[in-house]
Amino acid sequence: MSGQRHSFVVALTGGVAAGKSAVSQRFETLGIQVYDADVAAREVIAPGTGGLQAVIDRFGDQVLDARGQLDRAAMRQRVFGDDVARRALEAIIHPRVRAWLHEHAHADRGPYCLLAIPLLAENMDHYRWVDRVLVVDAPEALQLDRLVRRDGIDEALARRMIERQASRTERLTLAHDVIENHGDEAELDRAVSQLHTRYLALAAAAR
Numbered sequence: 114m115s116g117q118r119h120s121f122v123v124a125l126t127g128g129v130a131a132g133k134s135a136v137s138q139r140f141e142t143l144g145i146q147v148y149d150a151d152v153a154a155r156e157v158i159a160p161g162t163g164g165l166q167a168v169i170d171r172f173g174d175q176v177l178d179a180r181g182q183l184d185r186a187a188m189r190q191r192v193f194g195d196d197v198a199r200r201a202l203e204a205i206i207h208p209r210v211r212a213w214l215h216e217h218a219h220a221d222r223g224p225y226c227l228l229a230i231p232l233l234a235e236n237m238d239h240y241r242w243v244d245r246v247l248v249v250d251a252p253e254a255l256q257l258d259r260l261v262r263r264d265g266i267d268e269a270l271a272r273r274m275i276e277r278q279a280s281r282t283e284r285l286t287l288a289h290d291v292i293e294n295h296g297d298e299a300e301l302d303r304a305v306s307q308l309h310t311r312y313l314a315l316a317a318a319a320r
Contacts, residue, residue, distance in 0.1 A: 247308065
């Protein structure tokens, strides 16, 4: 391990509606910093960034709203069903998100930190530098039910959203640790507490 590394890095992932946020919040309550890829994706294309300028250069300034920010709804419409446009947008955002997460993880001064990366399984080659992978897993029937209720969508769309992601098997293959999230809050508290103890010990041993 590099002498410059100050924090042990755990990548947290899981399928859509598996309960990643609930797990992240519990680690944050224990004083652990969580760096979220979704937050990074907004930061790297905020007004004034090179990321936003790259989007404008590629797609034109009609993708901006009245405040000069990226109009996310317009952008979604622009890339929906257009694989070339979607890949072009991803080529701008994804490397910047990875750099943002890397920078924040290596600057972290806690005993360890978490990176919340929903699409980790799809992009694992870019995250070989993390120390450990934690997968939040939930039965597909529960994911479907949560998605339908959370997003107000029908089951067919919810199923398509799940199918578009890496499979449970692909995610679990990467996992060093798994939290089975069946919706029991006390069970989730216990699982996070046990992992916190384990990560503190691993981080201490890695120093």
